[in-house]
Amino acid sequence: MGISRLNSAQLSDELFQKFSKLVYDTAGIYLHEGKKSLLQARLNKRLRATGIKSYEEYYKYLTNPSNFGEFIHFLDVISTNLTYFFREYQHFDFLEKVALPEITSKKLKDGDRRIRMWSAGCSTGEEPYSIAMCVLTFFEKNTQKVKWDFKILATDISTRVLQTAIKGIYSEDRVKKVPPAMKNRFFIKIVQNGEKVYQVSEELKKVVTFRRLNLKDRYPFKGPFEVIFCRNVMIYFDKPTQGELIRRMTSYLAPGGYFFVGHSESLAGLNHGLKYVMPAIYQKP
Ligand SMILES: C[S@@+](CC[C@H](N)C(=O)[O-])C[C@H]1O[C@@H](n2cnc3c(N)ncnc32)[C@H](O)[C@@H]1O
Numbered sequence: 001m002g003i004s005r006l007n008s009a010q011l012s013d014e015l016f017q018k019f020s021k022l023v024y025d026t027a028g029i030y031l032h033e034g035k036k037s038l039l040q041a042r043l044n045k046r047l048r049a050t051g052i053k054s055y056e057e058y059y060k061y062l063t064n065p066s067n068f069g070e071f072i073h074f075l076d077v078i079s080t081n082l083t084y085f086f087r088e089y090q091h092f093d094f095l096e097k098v099a100l101p102e103i104t105s106k107k108l109k110d111g112d113r114r115i116r117m118w119s120a121g122c123s124t125g126e127e128p129y130s131i132a133m134c135v136l137t138f139f140e141k142n143t144q145k146v147k148w149d150f151k152i153l154a155t156d157i158s159t160r161v162l163q164t165a166i167k168g169i170y171s172e173d174r175v176k177k178v179p180p181a182m183k184n185r186f187f188i189k190i191v192q193n194g195e196k197v198y199q200v201s202e203e204l205k206k207v208v209t210f211r212r213l214n215l216k217d218r219y220p221f222k223g224p225f226e227v228i229f230c231r232n233v234m235i236y237f238d239k240p241t242q243g244e245l246i247r248r249m250t251s252y253l254a255p256g257g258y259f260f261v262g263h264s265e266s267l268a269g270l271n272h273g274l275k276y277v278m279p280a281i282y283q284k285p
Helices: 001-007 013-027 033-050 054-061 065-078 088-109 126-142 159-167 182-185 201-205 237-250
Strands: 114-120 149-156 167-171 187-191 195-200 210-211 225-230 253-261 275-278 282-285
Touching: 001 065, 013 033, 013 065, 033 054, 033 065, 033 237, 033 282, 054 065, 054 114, 054 282, 065 159, 088 114, 088 126, 126 149, 126 182, 126 201, 126 210, 149 159, 149 201, 159 210, 182 187, 187 201, 201 210, 225 237
Parallel strands: 114 149, 114 225, 149 210, 225 253
Antiparallel strands: 167 195, 187 195, 253 282, 275 282
């Protein structure tokens, strides 16, 4: 019998509640009863990696403040990191056709060149790199003579995904959704372990800064951001946490700035003070 089978029999409801409370209190991620087998599978990974024999022992180890390193690994396996380039393409279309013309013309009028965007819950980097490609292409097409001071802050709670994001190397399969002209301009084809892979160019890397940040913690920056993407992150949080985080995040949004959420997420019923623009897109008045 494999270790995962042995362990799966042992996660009591009581212990499941303890783990889910811990995940909720620290990361805001809400694991309801139906997530028990998912939690077990993920805990098994950490038991294997640490050599700890039972969930109970692991829980004790995890909640000992001197084992903070393991806490980061634990959050790494708990979070779900699915993402891809140009996910929910309408958002990039809106960025190019509405948000960027509006933002850049206002900035030019005000004599301001600073544009900041935030990808909150950026996972392995596809989202911030897609935003960067979209913005740099827009600048080149529309405001060629202007030297913008443009930066994207990309944050995630998981150090594992951030390592991949910083490397910026993706398999051929993962870059399929990148429009060919952008693929040519912003990626370098290299061979890694006998496989053809795509590495993001220095031009893209230069505009994206990756940092670990738990959205529930204090934010160590001032903003303001013209655009915030927080997509497919809030689905893990319960309503009160969603409301609290949205209010906090959008307090870093510049007036007129845009807030993007995932298409399966809705801000309905939350007190956020934003103007609805279209599905999954909001604007700060
Ligand atoms: C499904 S991915 C979404 C990636 C990308 N935004 C997209 O839409 O394709 C969700 C990401 O949120 C991150 N996450 C979950 N809880 C978080 C928290 N409390 N603080 C920061 N990031 C969190 C996860 O680590 C994961 O990488």
